[in-house]
Amino acid sequence: MSKTIAFHLQKGGVGKTTISGTIACQSALEGIPTLLVDVDPQGNASSWFLTGDLEYELSDVLQGLCYVDDAIVEVPNVENLFVLPTFGIGGGLKTYAETKIAEEPYVLQDLVQELKQKFDRIILDLPPGLGKLERAALIASDEVITPMTPEVFSLDGLEIFIDELKRIRKNLRSQVKHERIVINSYDDRIRQHKDIFNAALTGVFKVYKIPVDPVFRKSQEANKAPQVFKQRGKGLKEKTLEAIQGLNSVIWR
Template identity: 30%
Template sequence: MGRIICISNQKGGVGKTTTAINLAASLASAERRTLLVDMDPQGNAGSGLGLKRDQLNGTIYEALLNGRPMKELIHSTELRYLHVVPATPDLTGAEVELVSHERREFRLREALRPLAKEYDYILIDCPPSLGLLTLNSLVAADSVLIPLQCEYYALEGLSQLTHTVDLVRQELNPSLKMEGILLTMFDGRANIANQVVDEVRGYFKDKVFGVVVPRNVRLAECPSFGKPIILYDIKSKGCESYLALGREIMNREGRKPPARKVA
């Protein structure tokens, strides 16, 4: 059975979609069958992997609202082992439309169930909110990965998100675990960035990933080319960080990545 990891933070601009795309590519480059599901109406996970909106043959909206099989919505990418289920702005209306549906919190879990044995990892890119789309993602997931920008205000939203995770665990998904907190956009020249790292590591201890993702121009550039960083600049610091994150996640489960880095 594959593992489902939800990538969530209700604060925007923390590197959430960047993490979703590049962690998925890192796992796929290690020949892990990986599916990235875009639950953000902005649809950046798909476009960041080269999908053109006018060429899509289906989106996650159709699975959530119309019951269309998820298999029919899967799109290939440049990486052999990486597939994606895209989103478009149509998904914005799903927050309201889902309210009248029975078991509305379980729609994504039920849609993903047939795919559980076909992928080693299913990553879910959540919207920057704590609405029904994020709730569906948390209910469907085995664990939640929280990207945290190395700035002061980022800490304020962290307690709210961890509280939400606790509530979901109590009420809807008892098996939900904390995959870890990923420190992103780190600038070692800024005192506040180092203070945030020390504070988060001091409080959350082993729940914080060892790798820290730096501010990196190449990471910012690659979405405009529709490529993950591993296909855009494999020698960049940003690429090294996400390859290290993929190894850290696989090594936690005793899975050793093969020697070659690109599928």
């Protein structure tokens, strides 16, 4: 069965792209063709995995300027990983999101339906915010998983997101599931991180942790999958790998 997942919270810098990209890699490395759709006008997921000139991007597909197959790119060195890119510089998604998407709130949902003919696993990487583009992506998803950093205001951000999601479900007739939280950049030596994890556990959500690990940033700088990146023989920490494998093993069901 095919499934589309978005990792989302309206807050910036909580690890949406890092977790989207890392889970897409994990799924692909385990042998399952996986598509990462870059729905962020910043194009961070695309510049992480793809270098060199590309001809087409997501906004071209959405505007009918090319076929979807012409825009999807296979990631070099990560078998089974595919990206439907957005150009951070000179790209058209920002303008599209500011103008046309208002009249076409279901455009991403329609695209995902088409993509599901080709991919059983699709991940959407969203920009921060809860505007029209993010809403269109959320209703295109079967499940949204919320990444958050273990900070004081994160739980407030989650409350706001839950509230907005209720409205989106009602107004846009969506049944997107929201039952998991990922506490990202978790450090078990820090008391506050433990407190926030425990506070998150008291709610209705299943709560997962991804440890703080400098290899995420380094692998992004090196345009590599974090699971295969090595610097002086060192890659992701064992517990980071376990956390990623664990998360990937439960979310696609």
